[in-house]
Amino acid sequence: MSNLTPDRLAELTVKALERTAFMMADPVTLDPDALAAADRSAAVRYGGPESGCVTLHTTDDFLRGLAANLLGVEPESIDLASYGDDAIKELTNIVGGSVILELGGRECTYTLGLPQLSPRSSVASQLSRTCCLDCEGHLLFVTWEPATVPVSLAA
Amino acid sequence: MNCNVLIVDDSPILRMAIRKVVRLSGIEDDRIHEAGNGREALDVLETVWIDLVLLDLNMPVMDGEQFAQELRRRPDLKDVAVVIVSTEANKDRLQRLRDLGIVDSLHKPFEPEDLCKLISKVLGVKQ
Numbered sequence A: 001m002s003n004l005t006p007d008r009l010a011e012l013t014v015k016a017l018e019r020t021a022f023m024m025a026d027p028v029t030l031d032p033d034a035l036a037a038a039d040r041s042a043a044v045r046y047g048g049p050e051s052g053c054v055t056l057h058t059t060d061d062f063l064r065g066l067a068a069n070l071l072g073v074e075p076e077s078i079d080l081a082s083y084g085d086d087a088i089k090e091l092t093n094i095v096g097g098s099v100i101l102e103l104g105g106r107e108c109t110y111t112l113g114l115p116q117l118s119p120r121s122s123v124a125s126q127l128s129r130t131c132c133l134d135c136e137g138h139l140l141f142v143t144w145e146p147a148t149v150p151v152s153l154a155a
Numbered sequence B: 001m002n003c004n005v006l007i008v009d010d011s012p013i014l015r016m017a018i019r020k021v022v023r024l025s026g027i028e029d030d031r032i033h034e035a036g037n038g039r040e041a042l043d044v045l046e047t048v049w050i051d052l053v054l055l056d057l058n059m060p061v062m063d064g065e066q067f068a069q070e071l072r073r074r075p076d077l078k079d080v081a082v083v084i085v086s087t088e089a090n091k092d093r094l095q096r097l098r099d100l101g102i103v104d105s106l107h108k109p110f111e112p113e114d115l116c117k118l119i120s121k122v123l124g125v126k127q
Helices: A006-021 A034-035 A058-072 A080-107 A124-127 B012-024 B038-047 B064-073 B091-099 B112-126
Strands: A027-028 A040-047 A052-058 A130-135 A140-148 B005-008 B033-034 B052-055 B083-087 B102-107
Touching: A006 A058, A006 A080, A006 A124, A006 A130, A006 A140, A027 A040, A034 A058, A034 A130, A034 A140, A040 A080, A040 A130, A052 A080, A052 B083, A058 A140, A058 B012, A058 B038, A124 A140, A124 B012, B005 B012, B005 B038, B012 B033, B012 B112, B033 B038, B033 B091, B038 B064, B052 B064, B052 B112, B064 B091, B064 B112
Parallel strands: B005 B033, B005 B052, B052 B083, B083 B102
Antiparallel strands: A027 A130, A040 A052, A052 A140, A130 A140
């Protein structure tokens, strides 16, 4: 089974943030209490030679900054009711895409599903597979969870 | 640049972000069109002449591959230039799309400059 360390997961996420939204982020020590306090979560499943799930957890303040950077506007002008869920789902989609490319390489045969908003009920059991990033003062958590049973997500 | 571009992505925020980059490529804002899935994109194509489609793949209702297949079936639309802008990494799926005549692809996350260059290249070739 493939392995993706939290450090590598953090590197992929840092690159995704830089390229997508010009946001700088640094890995920091995971604080489970901060994770539990995240406002929103989204997950995307992948299938192929192996299957699994990538889940992002973060705060509304981070998402306000992400949406503002994507749109080139001031964070104060971002309406989270309109853009919060969309922003976390799209970032989850992009990080998920980076993960399957990392797992599959140039000959990738993995397929990504559609990102979905997610409850945070199962986070506690996945701490060893979670990385934490400080992104311009806001925390972003990313969990990679390989599944034991292969799943096809082919369209 | 007197070209019409259609952005097809189910994420409104990403459509807006891509629109910004397309404007940087020299396309006027009123020549940039948007659709949230393949079905909506076909509706746009039936009413507006489009020179370039920037196409996400993983979308609800009608995904990008289904859209591309439908496009190639229609004599009036089969020559529209399509560039994939997606997280898609599956080599078999990307090959199927190349077989349908997709001109290029850009993997998310991408840098805005990469998309600008791709737009200029594709529309430059067309002009």
